[in-house]
Amino acid sequence: xxxxxxxxxxxxxxxxxxDLVCDxxxxxxxxxxxxxxxxxxxxxxxxxxxxxxxIMAQSIAVFAGYHGQxxxxxxxxxxxxxTRKLNLPMSHFKLNSVLRxxxxxxxxxxxxxxxxCELQDGxxxxxxxxxxxxxxx
Numbered sequence: 001x002x003x004x005x006x007x008x009x010x011x012x013x014x015x016x017x018x019d020l021v022c023d024x025x026x027x028x029x030x031x032x033x034x035x036x037x038x039x040x041x042x043x044x045x046x047x048x049x050x051x052x053x054x055i056m057a058q059s060i061a062v063f064a065g066y067h068g069q070x071x072x073x074x075x076x077x078x079x080x081x082x083t084r085k086l087n088l089p090m091s092h093f094k095l096n097s098v099l100r101x102x103x104x105x106x107x108x109x110x111x112x113x114x115x116x117c118e119l120q121d122g123x124x125x126x127x128x129x130x131x132x133x134x135x136x137x
Contacts, residue, residue, distance in 0.1 A: 034098050046094045112133050
């Protein structure tokens, strides 16, 4: 299914942190990002892992944007409310690493959602629960 993720999220370069949509289901999405110097927060050591929360949030935006497009809607702005249990096992994602992100919807009611997220970078997995909100308008 690999598709350009930018058509599903309401962001513009340089704030796009998801390259490809690999799969989308009823309650999940799988995306990829290749670490490269053009990314806005890229440093000499690579992309700081603190960006994982934004990468996960944009993967949720892909999920929402994909499902919205199925109903004829353009991608909408959403808000990251917070996260729980985010542990960063290293300081940077290395150049040319391919990050694979899975977001699983656990809860959704009146625009308020919660997603279990996993970002895989080689042998490292970063997991977190993200709370998000997308207004109806």
